[in-house]
Amino acid sequence: MSKENYDFPDKDGRFGEFGGKYVSETLISALDELECTYEEVKKDKSFLAEVKNDLETFVGRPSPLYYAQRWTENLGGAKIYLKREDLNHTGAHKINNTVGQVLLAKKMGKKRIIAETGAGQHGVATAAVAARHGLECIIFMGEEDIERQSPNVYRMKLLGATVCTVNSGTKTLKDAMNEAMRDWVTNVDDTHYIIGSVAGPHPYPQIVRDFNSIVGIELKDQSRDLFGRYPDKIIACVGGGSNAMGIFYPFLKDNSVDLIGVEAGGSGVDSGMHAAPLSDGSIGVLHGMKTYLMQDQEGQILSTHSVSAGLDYPGVGPEHSYLRDSGRVVYEAATDEEALDSFHDLTKTEGIMPALETAHALAYVKKIAPDLDKEEILVVNLSGRGDKDMANVAKVEGLTL
């Protein structure tokens, strides 16, 4: 592949061999409708203007590019900048996608919105846009995640959403997604399913990427203004991979920029107790897509482990699988312990409390920054704020609040 010609997904919704539409027959017509509508609105100036206006006035974009000076000095190497997605309304990058998808849903005349959520950030971002547009909203969330993310559960309820507890399988994000699919197949006529990551069947990986790529587009402008050039390295955490895809995508053709995705290494990639399919998985089909998965030899999906609910997913967006194999993006992993460590570092040295998901990207920066030249510029996608994780961090560290 010549990187200059990067043009994925292709007409079949594939990124090389990855992606596709592996769903039951009943959902095909809904996916086709979504694809057609999306192709239309992509060129519709009034639709794009509406998205832009919502991003500015409802979300609060553009998000700033912040120089983490004290942390940079402490580490003693490359300059570290943070793309402040934590400052968005509802506290994470997830709202970039839901703002766009809810307008798509309205365009298709759908009255009911459903979504899955792990950490609750996507659930909150979905509930917020549904409230704003007066649409019914149902959020599916695994029982285990409901326990670890209770503030977000209450937030969704305050926003008027119904939160459905999912008790099947491992009771986490993947099972919430199964249950959302089951609801969708049942209520397909009046319901739009807002998938929260660059995962699922085509056209979701493309739509979610495109709506999130505002992050990378802004970063291009900001780095031209601030440095007169692009950063040397961009680092983002990867669960399903939406914040990473959003900041990477506009830079894919700029080969001077190193792109690094950081997966959840859990107790360590060698321990098997992790959520890092790109580091230690194999190719399979789940949730409508062909991609790298954590699975056993029989093709059964394995339960994953990560301290962060938002990364606790056995698959990854198909475009990441493609970018891994093509070598354009390098994927690393950070353990629970390393992530917790960086969570504290950033909070104490910069006064910014990152989400535990984001802390995985920071952990990788902490590892490499000291050995890099002081003129090098690193940008981390600070994908979300960490208030939601306080109770969980306290619990892991044996404290009671």
Add this chain to the structure above:
Amino acid sequence: MSNIEKVFKNLKKENKKALITYSVAGDPDLKSSEKIIRNFILEGVDIIEVGVPFSDPMAEGPSIQLGHERALKNKISLLDIMQMCLNIKNDHPNTPLVLMGYMNNFLSLKENLFDELKKNKIDGLIIVDLPYVESNEFLKKLNEKDIDLIRLISPTTTKERIDKILASSSGYLYYISLKGVTGSELKISDELENRVLEIKKQTKLPVVVGFGIKDAKTAKKMSLCSDGVVVGSKLVDEIGSFNPNKENILNQNLTSIISELKEGIS
């Protein structure tokens, strides 16, 4: 002529409709599920759909989800399941056995899949999450081994798509009666019956109806407009009440469900 074709041809001669059962291999354990299937055949079930349990059965309602979970507790493999099918085939060579499951489990055997299917005398496959656009290569390899890829058509399938699906189908067509998961409540309507009749006009293949068929009355209604009915959740629910000390009672209960359904559609 394939086993599946023969079954429908013979039924047609007698002016009868097919009764197709679905149960999950390994539920409650592999040996018992083999006995259950053998019992189905003895009771006159025409085609057996053997569910391949998956960790993430997205299209299933609560009953069959539980069946998959029970089966997976026993750590059975796809090869074990095919071996069970071969055991049954050795005694009942004419009854078609169709594996029904999800793509990821079939992919796990890689290129060996097709030889193993043939070796173990599997008649057909139903892959819930493999719509026709994704299936070209797979279909070619199955056709080389004379194994049918049975396609699903749903209430939301457009006319244009139906034509394309029909063009690459063999064995029989599985019409999904409702928008929803397996075991949902089925409301029979003229619209549903007309749609099945419409599809039958477009193809020479037999058309069977499944999802939500749980009693003799519904089975009868659906068999009138089609070539047969599939019953799954009702049976899997019953299997869920399995008690190792009362295995005979389970099979007696299943037998009475089957004979009621048979009566309904004959």
